[in-house]
Amino acid sequence: MSDLKNLTEILETLCNVDGVAGYEDDVRETIEDMVRPCADEMFADTLGNLFVFKKGKYRREQVLAVCAHMDEVGFMVSRITDNGMLKFVTVGGVDPRVMIGRKLKVGPKKVPGVISLKAIHLTTPAERQIAPPVESLYIDIGATSKQEAMKYAQIGDPCYFDSPFTRFGDRHIVSKAIDDRIGCSVMVALLQEELEYDTWFVFATNEEIGGNRGALVAANRLHPRWFLNMEGTTAADMPGVPVHGQSTAQGKGVVISIMDKTSIYQRDIIDRFTKRADEEGIHWQYRRSGNGGTDAGSLHTASGGATGLGIASPTRYIHCACNVVYEPDLDDMLKLARLFVKECNDNA
Structure with missing residues (x-):
């Protein structure tokens, strides 16, 4: 099986599991089952973070933590009306413009539901404009x-988008929860390989609700000197968005961040790994927008500070029911992650 085929099969399994922030248990248990045969140590903490340690050929004197978050955006029931409707709040930054008419799975019983609004013929002209x-x-x-x-x-009760993993078009994938099951999938794929150096992998909780809570607790436990944070990030290569306004574009490779709302990455490590990516034929692009934050904000500031890299898959329609990614970009993400884990050692 090719590396990319294996990666997308892992991604399909993880995307089809449900886990909004605070309710990541099913995702964590699925990952545990996947990596148990190749883990040298594995445990979960009180916040639900999953820590997996894998020995390499050589000991790494200082800790490298590879991180991605397990939670997805979704909803939570806040009130039940007299006529049996469920009022709700968002869990994470879901855009109200894309909610109406979306099918959901509600609560632990995964009851079918649909997000609804009063009929259009009952709305005022002003209401229809917003x-x-x-x-x-x-x-x-x-x-x-x-x-x-x-x-x-x-x-x-948590509520989840009912948007199963589907392949379509020219090597594209659409699914809920690609942010950040793609980062988790890359980590599972790496754990299945032989590693050059000892490495910790952190499958974090509670990223989508802000504050990077899971990653902060994990970093304070592991005290990493190095980190690699992996995400799904906004791709804006679509009608109505000029080229200069596109933060990333699909088909141009793995995304490397320079800055976001929670982190400014060190230039020397960016330059080092963009050069190595070029040498290895890995396609990459810079993230050209500083909007949004990631778990890197906690990883690089906790426990005395750490040096690292933030990489991502360019993802259309992020924080919606249907995220879209392009398979060759995922392949580049796996290759760069593998390169970083191999070459970010104590002498770097």
Whole structure:
């Protein structure tokens, strides 16, 4: 099996598991099952972070932590109305413009639901010109009363996009939760390989709700000297966005960040690995926007500070029900991650 085929099969498995922030248990258990045969040490902490250690051919005197977050954006039930509808809040930054009509899986029973709004012929002209606020939306699970709805859902239940992994077009993939199951998938793929040096892998929780809580706790436990953070990041190569406004574009390779809202990456390590990527024939591009933050914000500042790299797959329609990625970009992401893990050692 090719490396890319293996990676996309891992990605399919992980994307089809549900896990909004605070409810990552199923994702963590799936990853545990995948990596248990190749892990030398594995444990979870009280926040739900999964730590996996794999020995390499050589001991790494200072810790390298490779990190990606397990949680996806979604929703949580906040109230049940008398007529059986579910009011909700977002878990993570979901755009209200893309919510209406989306199918969901609600609560631990994964009850089918759909995000709904009053019919268009009941709205005013002014209401039709703006995205409806979340407060005006509700989830319809087919219940006709509060009592009936409470048989299937409770306040605090997580709700997940019902958008299964699908291949389409010219080597494209569409699914929920590619942010950041792609980073998790690359880590699983690396754990299945023989490594040059001892390496810690952190599958983190609670990234999408801000504050990088899981990664902060993980960094304070491991005290890394080096880190590699992997993400799905915004691709804007689409109609209506000029080239100079595109933060990243699909088909141009793995994304390397220079700066975002939580991190400024050190120029020497960026230059070193962009040069090595060129030498190895790995396609790459800079992230040309500083919007958004990642777990790198915690990894590089905790426990005295760490040096590292932030890389990502260019992903269309991020934080929506249907993320889209291009398989060759994922291949480049795996290759650069493998190169970093191999060559970021104590002498670097």
